[in-house]
Amino acid sequence: MSKTAENLERAFAGECRASIRYLAYAERADEEGCEGSARLFRAAAKAEMFHALCHLKALGTVAETKENLRAAIDGESFEFKEMYPAMVKDAVAENEIDARHSLEYAMSIEMVHHKLFKKALEQENGNPRAEAYFVCPLCGNTVPDAAPKKCPYCGVDAKEFVRVE
Numbered sequence: 047m048s049k050t051a052e053n054l055e056r057a058f059a060g061e062c063r064a065s066i067r068y069l070a071y072a073e074r075a076d077e078e079g080c081e082g083s084a085r086l087f088r089a090a091a092k093a094e095m096f097h098a099l100c101h102l103k104a105l106g107t108v109a110e111t112k113e114n115l116r117a118a119i120d121g122e123s124f125e126f127k128e129m130y131p132a133m134v135k136d137a138v139a140e141n142e143i144d145a146r147h148s149l150e151y152a153m154s155i156e157m158v159h160h161k162l163f164k165k166a167l168e169q170e171n172g173n174p175r176a177e178a179y180f181v182c183p184l185c186g187n188t189v190p191d192a193a194p195k196k197c198p199y200c201g202v203d204a205k206e207f208v209r210v211e
């Protein structure tokens with residue numbers, strides 16, 4: 047790997063982390079009534095996301111959709127079969143309740159994503175039909191077409207789900 051490719055990989059990882067960290071800072075600012083800072087953090091989070099996207103494209107590792115679906119299937123599969131089970135085990139051993147919940151939610155939902163990506167790959171042109179997906183803001187459950195009345199994984203109400211097109 048060239049020095050530049052290495053730098054782009056590192057910058058990509060850093061921008062991804064910053065983007066999500068700023069979203070968490072924005073939530074905190076909202077809780078403290080600092081709406082201005084919340085807005086600023088959300089705007090910067092979006093900008094860092096664009097930086098990350100740009101770095102990734104410059105790396106030239108984004109393939110065509112069917113290949114990307116296969117890569118997504120492999121990634122999700124690794125996460126729910128190997129990565130998260132080991133992490134959940136450590137959290138249980140260390141009695142870290144919040145970490146355990148967070149890791150278990152992600153582990154369950156990677157299974158949901160795995161199924162959705164697999165189904166997509168089976169469609170002609172790798173193109174599933176749903177017009178929108180509904181994403182649970184707590185556990186990340188991802189549901190095509192309509193939100194469930196209550197999230198079967200974490201109990202969040204349908205109206206809290208985020209619609210994504």
Ligand SMILES: [Fe+2]
Nearest residue numbers: 122155156159
């Ligand atoms: Fe996932």
Ligand SMILES: [Fe+2]
Nearest residue numbers: 182185197200
């Ligand atoms: Fe949920």
